Amino acid sequence: MTSVLTRIVVTAFALILVAEFIPGIRIDSVFTALIAAGVLGVLNTLVRPILVILTLPITLLTLGLFIFVINAVLFWFVASFLDGFTVSGFWPALWGSLVVSIVSAVVNKKVNDQ
Numbered sequence: 051m052t053s054v055l056t057r058i059v060v061t062a063f064a065l066i067l068v069a070e071f072i073p074g075i076r077i078d079s080v081f082t083a084l085i086a087a088g089v090l091g092v093l094n095t096l097v098r099p100i101l102v103i104l105t106l107p108i109t110l111l112t113l114g115l116f117i118f119v120i121n122a123v124l125f126w127f128v129a130s131f132l133d134g135f136t137v138s139g140f141w142p143a144l145w146g147s148l149v150v151s152i153v154s155a156v157v158n159k160k161v162n163d164q
Contacts, residue, residue: 057158060154060157060161061087061090061154062083062084064153065077065150067153068146068153069083074137074139075129075143077134077135078135082133083135086135090124102120118148122144123143126143
């Protein structure tokens with residue numbers, strides 16, 4: 051359970067960082083970032099594998115680059131129904147999902163190594 055909470059906090063930190071540096075992404079509060087991180091985690095666990103399987107032909111055709119589109123759409127989807135988390139379009143969603151993934155992976159690696 052501690053690992054899940056740590057991942058949510060790390061993702062929330064990454065979301066706040068993304069909102070500061072990428073135009074078109076806004077998060078109103080830390081609480082909103084925590085909720086968004088939790089929803090992103092649930093969607094990445096339950097929905098993303100289904101989307102990857104359904105889009106496997108196009109993913110293979112694009113040599114795996116379509117996975118970035120799936121991540122961006124999920125990121126944008128969370129912002130579409132969560133008050134206080136705004137993404138103004140596809141490109142901010144793409145860059146935001148990419149940066150959140152990188153920051154989360156790096157910080158989670160550092161936390162797990164200690």
